[in-house]
Amino acid sequence: GQNIDQPTEMTATEGAIVQINCTYQTSGFNGLFWYQQHAGEAPTFLSYNVLDGLEEKGRFSSFLSRSKGYSYLLLKELQMKDSASYLCAVKDADSWGKLQFGAGTQVVVTP
């Protein structure tokens, strides 16, 4: 099974940087995903890491350390529209496509 932990809520000001940490314990691992979910909407795919290191995609970057069971999502130059829940999800090596999600981190961006 999987145990995925991430902070419940983070607050930051517009233009700042926020780092959302995710730790996981897993019996098998085949990749880690980050999703963004605005209130009342569907989650949308942000990033995927399967090897150690940093993946950069515009203002968003995601990092993975498999030996530490740790990932973070870095949001730079925060904008008001970045206020949303950010979900960390781990793909189990044994299960066909199944993603185990964390409870999500609510990011609140203030002016």
Next chain:
Amino acid sequence: DTAVSQTPKYLVTQMGNDKSIKCEQNLGHDTMYWYKQDSKKFLKIMFSYNNKELIINETVPNRFSPKSPDKAHLNLHINSLELGDSAVYFCASSQDPGTGYGYTFGSGTRLTVV
């Protein structure tokens, strides 16, 4: 063009009723999923189908019965609805579950059982 579409978006019904939620994807994906998001915002997998075949069934009560008439459709039928079934149900699809392609989610169905 909506990639993954679910209907209805909202569903309010009484305990004991039977209801269905429909899902269709036009992405050509082979694998489709049903996830449940409860009030604490946890997304938990319920079922997965690959090319109309059931491949994941996560200890869901047998009141829930998925049906996949073809690989573009995955419907969810729920019998004898209970208060605890109130949640948002998301349909999703993926191109190749063995790779890094993420899911594409539908917009969700908010089910309220009263």
